[in-house]
Structures are given as structure tokens and as C-alpha cells.
Amino acid sequence: MKLSELQATLDELDATPTRSLGQNFLHDRNLAEWIVSRLEIAQGERWLEIGPGLGALTSIASEQSENGVLIEKDDRLIEFLRGRYPQLEVVHGDACRFDTRDLMAGGPLKVLGNLPYYVSSQILFNFTSDASPATALLFTLQKELAERIAAGPGGKEYGAPTVLIGRRWRVEMLRTLPPSVFLPVPKVDSAVVLLTPRPAGELTPCDGARFTTLVKLGFSQRRKQLGKLLAPALPQWAQAAEAIGIPVTSRAEALSLEQWCKLAAWKPDTGETDPSSNAQDVHGEIFDVVDEHDNVTGQASRFEVHQQHLRHRAIHIFVLNKHGELFLQKRSQWKDVCPQLWDSSAAGHVNAGRGYDETAARELEEELGVSASVQPVTRIAPCVETGFEFVGLYQAQHDGPFHLPPAEIECGEWFTTAQVAEWTAARPSDFAPGFLKCWQIWNTTRRD
Secondary structure, three states: OOHHHHHHHHHHHOOOOOHHHOOOEEOOHHHHHHHHHOOOOOOOOOEEEEOOOOOOOHHHHHHHOOOEEEEEOOOOOHHHHHHHOOOOEEEEOOOOOOOHHHHHHHOOEEEEEEOOHHHHHHHHHHHOOOOOOEEEEEEEEEHHHHHHHOOOOOOOOOOHHHHHHHOOEEEEEEEEEOHHHEEOOOOOOEEEEEEEEOOOOOOOOOOHHHHHHHHHHHOOOOOOOHHHHOOOOOOOHHHHHHHHOOOOOOOHHHOOHHHHHHHHHOOOOOOOOOHHHOOOOOOOOEEEEEOOOOOEEEEEEHHHHHHOOOOEEEEEEEEEOOOOOEEEEEEOOOOOOOOOOEEOOEEEEOEOOOOHHHHHHHHHHHHHOOOOOEEEEEEEOOOOOOOOEEEEEEEEEOOOOOOOOOOOEEEEEEEOHHHHHHHHHHOHHHEOHHHHHHHHHHHHOOOO
């Protein structure tokens, strides 16, 4: 859309750009084409645009794929967008508060947008959460923010946002945009950044909650040494610093992203920082082998029961918070069964000589790092979906936060039961089969 066309459309809609919404409309068609081309949207591919405004990027993206969603806050533009792009879904809402969990049922998508400067950080953190199916995010931001999230260690731009976003996303600053390509003309330069998910295992995996805690403490006072700032969460600072190879006098900006990950993964009892090192040491586990009535008939190793499809025992726990949301975990890449699929809040095998109830309590502590009253729901008979396991299904209530062992769990998130229902129906391949069976049965015996 040329500048003259943009101004004429605004006049027709009686929609003067609003400072409170941070509106700066892009009017350079060539630049818009270049920006959208960076996403490489394929025909029929799913995409979402934040703050489409008058459609400078929308027109180009919709030519490449009509499978798009627009999120627009300005109520003056909603009917205009719906009229111009009837093939697209237009959501009247605030991208800062948009529930990205609703996107999971639709599967992978690409995200783009010319973000309002004053809420760019909020939108960034919202759309880069664990519950994000985005395969790429392409944003126009204030240049200063773009430089911060793309920065390397050691500089003044390198800070908590850099590290928090960088743990799960690669950030590339593509180009700077002059103020003259926008209406109204902003007082600062802008920049285009591309975020893509980091491949599993690129950085040392760690508990996301602990990582966030350490990073926020570490950058809370940049001039202070980390030993003092991290003391509430990491009293063994000197030992940890030595283990990951950094000076005890280090400040936050001196640590690379990998060093922050190693710091969050470090354990004072063993000094271990690589969760993959013992993630596959499972063949030594011994399980009770049972008959069709769940009576013990013998014992076998984990490897044997899985290879020979022998009946054995396991538990699954559904943890709900005070809002009735269900916590789901995404299994780590090192799991020998169903790696990187979404699963129950906690789950595990019943070891030889142990019972269902005691195993449920143990798994809650080992996988989520909490204790809570665990109530039995039902017993599920062995089948292909459960991996030939008798499953004790349990329910518990806890509001978190949880501490997730990275050798077992890549990440976790709360979901409403309606979101889970829609997601499992639309994309069952995203889930471990055992969870789908438990979910099906839990819904018939649900306890409010």
C-alpha cells in the first residue's frame, strides 16, 4: 500500500493513527514484500499476524497462503479487515493477552507482525512461551529492543530478555528500517528480527523455572557480582562457578547463554550438568511381570518387558490447579519411549515389589518436585496404547511452580480441559498414546 493509498484509507475509516496503540503503519510495498519473504510461507501453510493494521504485510502473506489468522486490537479496523480479507480469520483482541495455548490444536504455524513499541516485550514473551507451536517468528521492533534480544555476552545490550528468550529461540537481526517507511514517522529506527526454535540438545537442557529464577536474580543489579545476587537460590556459588569454569567474581553479562544453562542444570550433590549422561541408564530397572488379573508372576528388566510386550505396572497422574487447568509435560528427547510428545502431568513405572499408591507419590516428587495428596481415579487394563501396562490413574491438586528434571521433561504448561480436548481431537499424534488412553477414561470418571 502506497503512502497516498494508506492516508486515503485512514481518512475513509476516520481512523487517525493512535499513539496509545503504538500505531505506525508500514507503507513501503517493496519492503513489505521483503519482510514477508523471510518467512517463506508455503501454499496452505498456517500463519498468524499480530497487529495487521491496514494490511501492508497481510496482503502479501495472504497471496502465499489463505490459512491465516489476524489479531487486531483497534476496533476501528476490524470490519475493514474482515471485509478486505474474508478468507482469513480476524480476531479482535490484545496480542499481549492472547492465549497462545489455543493455537496448539491447529499445529505448527509462522508468526509475523509490526509490533507496537510500547508492548513489544510483552508480546515477545507471550508468543515465545513453552506453549507455542510457532516454527518461526518475524517481528519489526524498535531497533534498541532488537539489539537487546540479539546481543551476545559482554555488552550493555546483553540482559535478562536476551538470555530468557535465547534459551529456546535463536534470534537473528535481519536489517534496520528507517523511520520514513512508516506513518506516522516514529522518532527511532526499527529493525526486523527472525526467531527460530533451537534444536533439541543445542544447549545444555535445564529446569526452565530454575533457569528463569537465576537469570532474573543475576541481572537484577548488573554491577554486582553473581555470588551475592544468586545467594538466595544458589548458596553453593563458588562450587558451581568452578564446575562450569567461570571466575567466582563473574557478573551476569559475562556468562554466555550456554553457561547460564549449565549453571541452572548444575546440582550441588554431584556437580552434574549434563542430564543426558544418565537419561538412558534405565535397563537396570526391574519390574514385576503380571498376568491378566494384575497378579505378579515374575520379574524382568525394563528392556525385557518393553521388547517382549510383557504385562507390567505404571501410574499416570493428572495434576490440576485451582482454576481446573491440567498440567501437561513434554517428554525429553532422551526418553526411550515417546520422546518429545506431550504426556500426563507425571507418570512412571511401578518397580518390582512396589505398589501403585507409593509409586504415585514418588513420581509426583521426582518429576514435578512437589508433594500433594494423590487420589486414585481408576485402574486401566493393559492394551497397546498403554504399552501393555496396567495403569493406576491418579489425580492431584497443586498450583506449582514445578521443578522439571530435564532428563525426563523438556517443558510443561497448564491447559484448560477444553484446550486439551480440542488439541487431542485435532492432533492426537502430538501426545503419548498412554496419555490419550488416560485422558479418554479420565473424562468419563472426572472429579471436579
